[in-house]
Amino acid sequence: MKVGIIGGTGEAGRGVALRLAIAGHEILIGSRDGKRAADAAASVGNGVASGENGIAAGFGEIVILAVPWEAATDSVAEAKDALAGRILISMGSALLFAGGWPQPLLPASGSLALGIQAHLPSTRVVAALHHVPAKTLLDASAALDFDVLTCGADRAAVKQVMDLVAAVPGLRPIDAGPLEYSVVLETLTPLLLGLNRRYRTRTGLRIQGVVTAPAASPGPALG
Numbered sequence: 001m002k003v004g005i006i007g008g009t010g011e012a013g014r015g016v017a018l019r020l021a022i023a024g025h026e027i028l029i030g031s032r033d034g035k036r037a038a039d040a041a042a043s044v045g046n047g048v049a050s051g052e053n054g055i056a057a058g059f060g061e062i063v064i065l066a067v068p069w070e071a072a073t074d075s076v077a078e079a080k081d082a083l084a085g086r087i088l089i090s091m092g093s094a095l096l097f098a099g100g101w102p103q104p105l106l107p108a109s110g111s112l113a114l115g116i117q118a119h120l121p122s123t124r125v126v127a128a129l130h131h132v133p134a135k136t137l138l139d140a141s142a143a144l145d146f147d148v149l150t151c152g153a154d155r156a157a158v159k160q161v162m163d164l165v166a167a168v169p170g171l172r173p174i175d176a177g178p179l180e181y182s183v184v185l186e187t188l189t190p191l192l193l194g195l196n197r198r199y200r201t202r203t204g205l206r207i208q209g210v211v212t213a214p215a216a217s218p219g220p221a222l223g
């Protein structure tokens with residue numbers, strides 16, 4: 001699959017780019033600055049291409065938004081036309097640090113992903129990849145052992161994102177239901193970051209008991 005990454009020069013974007021490229025996907029790292037994108041792509045290697053964020057937004061059927069959550073809405077607004085009809089993966093979580101400890105924020109839209117979907121009604125927003133530690137992704141020698149909770153309103157889009165993730169050894173996508181559940185995924189992030197600090201480690205997620213393919217119904221919408 002062809003995947004562009006808006007804000008792909010950060011640790012999260014480069015980490016995801018590396019693992020997806022190794023898995024055989026065609027990846028383009030985007031940036032506000034073409035030179036920074038080129039440097040990041042060169043550091044990731046594995047055939048990863050680069051361009052400005054607008055190029056990343058129009059590169060493939062799937063686009064990953066890998067900017068800090070505060071910049072998410074502005075970043076997608078700039079690329080609104082290019083993102084129409086595409087799948088946009090929202091991997092950010094609204095949070096703040098108080099005294100060094102992460103705390104969840106609840107956007108008025110219900111979640112960051114729901115806010116992005118409201119801004120981009122013609123884009124198929126899927127929430128995923130919040131809980132995979134970027135430093136572990138970036139260490140190509142590190143074996144992955146994580147679940148990727150994935151939710152969205154467009155079931156075909158969720159399936160495509162799950163297929164994308166499933167190609168990466170050690171990542172298991174899980175259909176977590178409708179996009180309303182994104183608030184749960186997002187507010188889990190500061191909890192995991194708090195555990196990282198408290199236990200001086202890098203946490204990830206594993207859900208016990210999921211062994212079969214998901215049922216066709218995504219389950220009820222919240223709210």
Ligand SMILES: NC(=O)c1ccc[n+]([C@@H]2O[C@H](COP(=O)([O-])OP(=O)(O)OC[C@H]3O[C@@H](n4cnc5c(N)ncnc54)[C@H](OP(=O)(O)O)[C@@H]3O)[C@@H](O)[C@H]2O)c1
Pocket residue numbers: 007008009010011012013030031032033036037065066067068069071075091092093129130131132133134135
């Ligand atoms: N770090 C992790 O372990 C991890 C794991 C899962 C999910 N995430 C999520 O992934 C996202 C990216 O994380 P990160 O740690 O890679 O973030 P980051 O390094 O702080 O930012 C990523 C990139 O976003 C661009 N950017 C920064 N400020 C911006 C602004 N005001 N407007 C537009 N673009 C801006 C920058 O690219 P240019 O300057 O090149 O444009 C930067 O390299 C976050 O939402 C985070 O919550 C992170």
